[in-house]
Amino acid sequence: MKRPTIMDIARRAGVSKGAVSMALNGQPGVSEATRRRILQVAQELDWHPNNAARALSAARAGAIGLVLARPARTLGVEPFFFQLISGLQAELSERRIALLLQVVDDHVAEMELYRQWWSERRVDGVFVIDLRAQDERVRLLEKLGLPALVIGGPGHHGELPSVWADDAHGMRSIVTHLTGLGHKRIARVAGLPELLHTQRRTAAFREATRGLAGWTVSTDYSGEQGAEATRRLLAAPEPPTAIVYDNDVMAVAGVAVAAELGVPVPERLSVVAWDDSPLCQLLHPQLTALTRDTFAFGARAARALLDVLDGAGGGDLEDHVPELVARESTAPPAP
Amino acid sequence: MKRPTIMDIARRAGVSKGAVSMALNGQPGVSEATRRRILQVAQELDWHPNNAARALSAARAGAIGLVLARPARTLGVEPFFFQLISGLQAELSERRIALLLQVVDDHVAEMELYRQWWSERRVDGVFVIDLRAQDERVRLLEKLGLPALVIGGPGHHGELPSVWADDAHGMRSIVTHLTGLGHKRIARVAGLPELLHTQRRTAAFREATRGLAGWTVSTDYSGEQGAEATRRLLAAPEPPTAIVYDNDVMAVAGVAVAAELGVPVPERLSVVAWDDSPLCQLLHPQLTALTRDTFAFGARAARALLDVLDGAGGGDLEDHVPELVARESTAPPAP
DNA sequence: CGCTGATGCTGAACCGGTTTAGGAAGGTGC
């Protein structure tokens, strides 16, 4: 099949290609009558702009990049990312902007990719996730002048705009729920300690458990390490009566370990998952979880970046506060 | 920061831009000495080709598209897709080809997107997944002449090349394992019945369970429906002694339901998952599963599509046969 | 020595859009 170009339209409508371009982009410079005629012809021919040509002359790529730099093994299982991507996508596709997805091994490769994308003009901007303290990526993106939106703030994202949820509030609501039930020995199985949002949750957890026995162990977010951490916690001389997990996958693994060790949930151990997913409701008992609308979060993030590209917006944007859904995995501790 | 163009290199090397282009692309037409000088200058200036310009003149987009047309809810949980995408990616990025990912609601939207991508020349080709019988997408792609690789054959993919795994063999190895243990009442919780690979597995299952009590129930691949199906199966007057699940998520849900109903696994119910994942090893008992190297499968698929774009290859390509890993969730049936 | 062919390079056309300088036509003010 032959693709029609702007010249084909111009010929059929009996005008110059410049006029066609103006008409199709809603620019002033053509009469209303001519504009209608041109649009009519464009529709007849089923014309769509050649993306490369437009990108070349208008200096926009029509694409946004997203790099995932967690090891594929830990990624695979987390519903969070797919929800986020779906949300980003939903917003971008309305503006006919594509999402370039790339999975890399580490931050070095990620930064190399930013350089490459920038110098090839492949993307108009990028989403940055899993922010760390003094994150090098922020400096690089600022230096390159590649528009970027940091998903997960606040703080440490320099001049880049960011969208974030209130981790501290979420953590407080979890601990309040547990202490309300009477728990005094609360452990937390955290995700990657170098991530900023992990650090914020850790600080909030420490603050909220002041006066109680509260301690945090770190993992890489994988189910394996979640299981391993749970095993160690429950084997301690004075095991916790409640465990808070930093994601749903580790919580599921934790419940499995408890069952294996003969520790009934919630009778002798309460479990809370950060991030909800169908998984949490499949299990027996169903997991108490902190839910957030990740799809909507993604959509909001995409809109924020688009605003930046349009020259508007910027700065920090706080997302809705996540909500705790109490299910069957939390109960008062055994006396 | 200012991006250098091919003209900047030409000026600094004292040659024409045509010569620079030839040198950088390894085309004949320049002497070895000049080529080295040009490459040297390009490196000094840290030049990278402008993707849009290259796409416009060379009529290649430098990108491959992948559309996911399952509802986001069922997608989120499956490790399979992330593994597949990582594999595709790994191969594509070596050739500096980007992956465009889009999540849509249904096949209609998917086909619309193919039209759009085609007319905008956004991609050089696409991967097609979740093939159905008499799939309309195949006809559309053939009509458009948009290069495509069907992941999951054989059959029903028209003239399009395809990469696939032997579902029938996998199913036979599962049933053989179960009958070898002595099972005579085997149920199967299948995925979406309209998908071709589901149909192939169903046919193979029927064939392999000939002479036994074997039956299949359909789901949408989600954990919820997997749980629901399990509940119904176990409530029957003569429940199965083994259940084969079409993915890991449903198998996990099934085990949870069994626990809830007080049916011990594997003593009174054996469980096998099609597709392995860390999830299967976290559970207690660990799940017997059919494992395949999805990452490698993705990489192979990407290579196959690249071959097609290069004018080579085509036709059917069979992937390695998946392998059954026996763990703790299968055992002889209760007497 | 003149012819042939290969080699190495230049200059220009081209891909399909966007943008801008400028010109024709028509209306307005004095």
Next chain:
DNA sequence: GCACCTTCCTAAACCGGTTCAGCATCAGCG
């Protein structure tokens, strides 16, 4: 009647690459 301003449109330049016809240069050969 003439200067001046809008409105609507055309022609051409431009984005940054690739490709190709054609021109010099030089070696090989009869």
